[in-house]
Amino acid sequence: MDTDARELLAELRLDHRNMAVVLDLLEDLVIQMENNKDPDFELFDEIMRYMTVYPDAVHHPKEDIVYDKLRTQRPDLADGLEHVPDEHRELARLGTLLRDEVDAVNAGAAVVRREKMIADTSAYIEHLRRHMYWEEEDLFPRIDTMLDAEPQAVDLSALEHIKDPVFELEIEAGFRRLLESLPPAA
Numbered sequence: 001m002d003t004d005a006r007e008l009l010a011e012l013r014l015d016h017r018n019m020a021v022v023l024d025l026l027e028d029l030v031i032q033m034e035n036n037k038d039p040d041f042e043l044f045d046e047i048m049r050y051m052t053v054y055p056d057a058v059h060h061p062k063e064d065i066v067y068d069k070l071r072t073q074r075p076d077l078a079d080g081l082e083h084v085p086d087e088h089r090e091l092a093r094l095g096t097l098l099r100d101e102v103d104a105v106n107a108g109a110a111v112v113r114r115e116k117m118i119a120d121t122s123a124y125i126e127h128l129r130r131h132m133y134w135e136e137e138d139l140f141p142r143i144d145t146m147l148d149a150e151p152q153a154v155d156l157s158a159l160e161h162i163k164d165p166v167f168e169l170e171i172e173a174g175f176r177r178l179l180e181s182l183p184p185a186a
Helices: 005-034 041-053 055-073 084-107 114-149 173-181
Strands: 002-004 153-155
Touching: 002 005, 005 041, 005 055, 005 114, 005 153, 005 173, 041 055, 041 084, 041 173, 055 084, 055 114, 055 153, 084 114
Parallel strands: none
Antiparallel strands: 002 153
């Protein structure tokens, strides 16, 4: 299934705005832990499930496809971007690690030191924010340059078609707490 690359890029930018809102919530949980308060671990779980089932499994693979299009169509614009797929894999690894820690706390099966949760969560937030900023400031403008010169279509048929389970119209029941924690839309 071919999709207009400009539409896909607009969708990726919207995903970044949505992910930033979710990271703000995650940051609030870190602040609670730093103040020796117990965070809402059910919300923590929903946030990390969301981050691993949508950004890691859908958003980043779409970016990889657009990056690959840039690399093949305009190698002159892709210089120095070889790390993009590895960066996405590292973000997924960090997200899965954090999700496993939250699952362990919620299951009562393991004790995860507060300091480790704070450090791992803070590192995840910082890594993802830095990555999204870099994409917005460097990768996406390169893709815009390619699309300004010649409109492109991208084939997304290899990807599973999954809507954003929190920000799309059909909200999944498993993310109700996360949805209720989001600030009102401006």
